[in-house]
Amino acid sequence: MNKVVAFLLIASIPCFADWKFETHVSTGNETPPQVQITYIRGQRVRSEVPNTGLITIYQCDQNRILRIHSAEKAYFASSLSGLQESEVRSAEAQHSCCGTIHVRQQVTETNEHQQIFGLDAQRILTQMQLRPDANACARDANLERELDGWYTDQLTFPDCANPEHLGFAIGVRAAGPGYPERDRHIVDGKGIDPNLFALKLITRDLRKGSTPVMFTREVVSLSSDPLPDDLFDVPQGFTERASEPMNVPSTSCAGTTINSSAARDGVMPYRLGPGIIAPKPIYRPEPSYTDAARKAKVSGTVVLSLTVTSQGRVDALRVERSLRPDLDEQALATVSTWRFEPGTKDGVPVPVRLNVEVSFKLL
Numbered sequence: 488m489n490k491v492v493a494f495l496l497i498a499s500i501p502c503f504a505d506w507k508f509e510t511h512v513s514t515g516n517e518t519p520p521q522v523q524i525t526y527i528r529g530q531r532v533r534s535e536v537p538n539t540g541l542i543t544i545y546q547c548d549q550n551r552i553l554r555i556h557s558a559e560k561a562y563f564a565s566s567l568s569g570l571q572e573s574e575v576r577s578a579e580a581q582h583s584c585c586g587t588i589h590v591r592q593q594v595t596e597t598n599e600h601q602q603i604f605g606l607d608a609q610r611i612l613t614q615m616q617l618r619p620d621a622n623a624c625a626r627d628a629n630l631e632r633e634l635d636g637w638y639t640d641q642l643t644f645p646d647c648a649n650p651e652h653l654g655f656a657i658g659v660r661a662a663g664p665g666y667p668e669r670d671r672h673i674v675d676g677k678g679i680d681p682n683l684f685a686l687k688l689i690t691r692d693l694r695k696g697s698t699p700v701m702f703t704r705e706v707v708s709l710s711s712d713p714l715p716d717d718l719f720d721v722p723q724g725f726t727e728r729a730s731e732p733m734n735v736p737s738t739s740c741a742g743t744t745i746n747s748s749a750a751r752d753g754v755m756p757y758r759l760g761p762g763i764i765a766p767k768p769i770y771r772p773e774p775s776y777t778d779a780a781r782k783a784k785v786s787g788t789v790v791l792s793l794t795v796t797s798q799g800r801v802d803a804l805r806v807e808r809s810l811r812p813d814l815d816e817q818a819l820a821t822v823s824t825w826r827f828e829p830g831t832k833d834g835v836p837v838p839v840r841l842n843v844e845v846s847f848k849l850l
Contacts, residue, residue, distance in 0.1 A: 505526075506709070507524070507712070509525075510523045512703070518811070521536075527644060527645075532544070536816050538778055541820055545567070545645070545648035550567050552565055552567055560724060561728050590618075606641045606642065609638055614632075615633075630694040632693070634658055634691075635689045637685065640684075658688075685704065688703070688704045690702055758839075764832070766839055772821055772824060773821065786847055789845045794839065795827045795839050797836040821845070
């Protein structure tokens with residue numbers, strides 16, 4: 488009888504249940520936390536930032552990713568394998584131009600456990616040393632990093648939509664607006680088991696002569712109630728667009744061609760340089776504030792990198808300098824609609840890679 492009861496208890500753990508959880512990232516100041524809502528069902532994951540109208544859906548069972556713009560009733564679809572190949576090509580291009588950050592890490596399991604939302608969570612501490620070489624883009628990423636987290640192995644993701652893709656990376660890489668993702672990271676030391684997910688993670692960055700920087704990422708609500716199928720597909724009445732603004736990293740090497748998803752033209756995009764005439768904007772609407780950003784009285788500038796195709800459309804959008812997630816998403820959504828007179832080389836339209844600034848100012 489006891490054996491049967493034990494089996495039923497084990498089987499009742501919702502390892503394969505539907506999941507919905509809300510994550511808050513706070514930096515310890517008075518600004519509202521950054522909010523993300525994630526839904527998981529089988530081989531599909533949906534991620535959204537409230538008040539932006541922008542939704543990302545990973546359909547691992549169909550090998551595709553959907554990016555949905557609710558305000559425009561439009562969506563972009565792309566192959567997950569194609570995205571991964573673009574990331575690899577882009578990474579190869581990055582390393583020819585930038586340097587290396589050496590990361591030494593040490594993980595300590597404390598054997599402390601607690602129940603969080605009914606899940607067993609264990610406390611794990613991680614110590615890191617990040618040391619950039621002389622050629623690194625993030626030359627100031629010379630710091631000590633401490634991570635104090637409560638992790639569970641009961642909340643699992645499908646293979647194609649791992650936590651790093653969804654913005655829940657553990658923290659090996661130098662990250663943030665001041666640390667562009669253009670450096671190779673060489674890691675020495677065993678890290679956190681990738682099958683573990685942090686329900687709460689406090690990160691402290693310590694740099695000699697500077698005030699410590701701390702941020703907290705925490706799951707504030709979690710449910711395993713059944714989710715509807717249509718939550719993981721394109722809403723009815725939405726129109727597919729031909730090109731998708733994929734967030735593929737670019738290099739910082741001026742005057743050279745780079746790899747990105749904008750090879751749709753059949754050629755790699757050019758950087759501005761001798762012989763390249765810059766694209767000229769012909770349709771450039773301004774983004775709107777989100778209610779949360781307006782309430783928080785946030786103002787500033789988002790810097791985006793993008794490719795203007797030889798047809799004058801925007802492709803391969805990426806945030807290079809962040810302001811806050813909801814305004815970043817507003818900038819991405821708006822700039823994806825911009826149109827240009829294409830750039831030219833020797834009088835022939837060519838794809839051109841460039842940066843643009845999107846300003847948010849409260850009047």
